[in-house]
Amino acid sequence: MAAAVPEPSAVARGRAVLIVRNTQSGTAVIRADPGELIAERLADADVRELGEGDDMAEIVDEAMRADAPPAVLGVYGGDGSVSRMAELARKHDRPLLAMPGGTFNHFARSAGIVDVATAIDALERVSTVEVSAVEVTADEAPPILALNAVSIGAYPELIDERDRRRAHLGKWLGGIVAAWVALRSAEPLTIVREGRRARVWSVFVGAGRSDPKRVATMQREDLDDPTLDVRIHHARGTRMRAVASLAFGKRTAAVLRALKLMPPRSDVERLVVPEFAMTVRTEPGRPSVFVHDGELEEQTEGGFRLRCVVVPRAVTVYAPEGGAPPARCGASSRCARPATGVRQPLAQRPR
Numbered sequence: 001m002a003a004a005v006p007e008p009s010a011v012a013r014g015r016a017v018l019i020v021r022n023t024q025s026g027t028a029v030i031r032a033d034p035g036e037l038i039a040e041r042l043a044d045a046d047v048r049e050l051g052e053g054d055d056m057a058e059i060v061d062e063a064m065r066a067d068a069p070p071a072v073l074g075v076y077g078g079d080g081s082v083s084r085m086a087e088l089a090r091k092h093d094r095p096l097l098a099m100p101g102g103t104f105n106h107f108a109r110s111a112g113i114v115d116v117a118t119a120i121d122a123l124e125r126v127s128t129v130e131v132s133a134v135e136v137t138a139d140e141a142p143p144i145l146a147l148n149a150v151s152i153g154a155y156p157e158l159i160d161e162r163d164r165r166r167a168h169l170g171k172w173l174g175g176i177v178a179a180w181v182a183l184r185s186a187e188p189l190t191i192v193r194e195g196r197r198a199r200v201w202s203v204f205v206g207a208g209r210s211d212p213k214r215v216a217t218m219q220r221e222d223l224d225d226p227t228l229d230v231r232i233h234h235a236r237g238t239r240m241r242a243v244a245s246l247a248f249g250k251r252t253a254a255v256l257r258a259l260k261l262m263p264p265r266s267d268v269e270r271l272v273v274p275e276f277a278m279t280v281r282t283e284p285g286r287p288s289v290f291v292h293d294g295e296l297e298e299q300t301e302g303g304f305r306l307r308c309v310v311v312p313r314a315v316t317v318y319a320p321e322g323g324a325p326p327a328r329c330g331a332s333s334r335c336a337r338p339a340t341g342v343r344q345p346l347a348q349r350p351r
Contacts, residue, residue, distance in 0.1 A: 002130055003095045003316040006071040011123060014042025017097065018063050018070035020085065022050045022077030025102045034076060034099065034116040041120050046070065056081070060088045070094065072123070072318075076116065078102015079148060080295040086133065086315045087145035095316040097123055106219040107147045107293070111319040122318040132226045133314035134207045136292055137307045138299055146207065146292040147315075149217050150308055152280050153202030153233070154186055154242050156291040186242050188235030190281040199235040201242035205276055205308045206230070213257070215245035215268055223319075226312035230271040237263050277307040 011017055019038065038047060048059050056075075063070055074097030075085035082098045089096040099116045100108035111129060113119050122128070134146040188199045206217030208225035215231050233245055244261040245268075281303040282288045288299045290306060 002313055003089065003093050005095050005126060005128055005316060008124065008126055011072055012044075014038075014045025016068070016071040017042060017045040017074055017123070018060065018072070019045050019047045019074035019076060019097070019099070020050050020056055020059055020081075021047060022056075022075070022081040022101065024050075024052060025077035025081055031101075034101065037116055037120075038076075038099075041117075042123075045074070050077070050081075056084050057088060060085075060092070064092050072097050074099060074119075076101040079104065079106050079293040082107055083145060083147045083293040083295070086131075086147055086317075090133075090145065090315050095128060095318060097318050102294075104218075104294075110148075110220045111223060111317060112322065113319055118320055119318060122320050125321075127319060127321045128316050129223050129319045130313040131223045131315050131317050132207055133311045134205060134228060134292075135309045135311050135314075136205075136290075137309075138290065138297065139304050144292055144297075145311070145314065148220055148293045149204050149206040150290060150292045150306075151202060151204045151216075152191075152290045152306065153189055153200060155202055155204075155216065155246050156289045156296060157186065157287050158243075158246065159289075159291055159294070159296050186239045187283065187286065188242075189283070189286070191232075192279040192281065193277070198232070201233040201235050201237075202231075202245065203233070203278065204231045207310070209272060212270065215263065223317075224313070226310050227272050227274060228276055228308060228310050230269075230273060230276050232269040232271070233263060234267050234269065236267045241267075275307070275309040277305070279303065279305050 006016065019042070038045065046063065050056055050059065060073060071094065073085055073089045073092065073094045075081050076099040079102055081102070085098070086096050097119055098108055098111070098113055099119045100113055108114075113122070131147065134150055135143045136146055136150045137143045186201070188201050191198055191200055191203065202215065204215065204217045206220060206229040208220045208222040209227060209229045210217040210221050215233050217229055217231055233242070235242075240261060241263045245263050280290070282301070288301050288303060290297050290299065
């Protein structure tokens with residue numbers, strides 16, 4: 001259900017806007033601090049810092065209990081922070097102002113939000129998009145909302161290895177070392193789905209249809225598509241192909257494909273479904289984990305049950321009109337649809 005979007009006058013200069021800044025996001029990327037820009041253009045916004053150990057939900061819930069609760073919930077951070085605020089925006093029936101401040105910013109890029117200024121422009125013009133999402137439940141835990149993808153297997157294990165080395169090596173160097181470890185030690189795991197057992201390198205469950213040539217569907221190409229795009233990478237090839245399949249940059253994936261390091265299509269099963277469930281079984285000593293939008297979740301040793309369900313129109317997000325630009329397609333490739341579902345700016349809507 002679409003959230004009520006306030007009129008421009010109601011949020012002028014950030015009035016009735018709550019912005020939570022995650023100071024831990026994007027530390028591996030050199031970028032200008034957006035504080036001055038936010039203070040200049042959204043001078044009346046309520047800006048809170050999310051420090052280490054702080055709970056975003058507590059900050060938002062406290063603000064919503066105030067006599068004058070915010071009409072818009074904003075966040076400056078990476079994909080994990082944006083997805084968490086999207087979950088809270090859905091809970092409180094508020095539109096989301098997503099300001100990219102992470103390392104990759106997959107969701108913001110999908111929505112055409114290239115920087116903080118673009119997000120503020122969309123807020124001022126009241127240009128929004130209805131975004132579908134994935135609701136993922138592990139065993140009996142509360143459901144989690146993901147805007148990009150949920151995954152098990154090689155990628156979560158790589159993230160787990162990187163995070164354990166991050167304090168000493170940093171995110172980028174820790175990631176390089178983690179990839180090297182994965183090349184030497186990655187092992188397939190077992191999943192059970194609809195009574196069928198399979199050995200797989202990874203499973204990715206993406207929100208909306210994505211590039212059919214990819215395994216790692218980290219960045220969506222359609223914002224309002226109410227489907228799940230599932231990629232099951234069966235363990236028929238080498239560890240090298242298992243790690244290479246995690247490439248989500250178009251150029252990197254193209255190079256690896258040219259070098260014949262990407263898995264063949266016969267190794268990757270694709271499903272386009274409204275929901276997907278599986279039981280994950282891990283070997284002793286192997287991580288029992290899954291990842292949603294870059295956030296690692298540890299589970300009971302030995303395995304867990306994972307269920308993903310698409311949520312149509314899960315959250316209303318401020319985004320530039322037209323969303324992200326259409327993907328370029330070669331003569332023999334299938335074009336992905338551009339991001340759709342963007343509302344006209346309020347001033348242009350028919351009365």
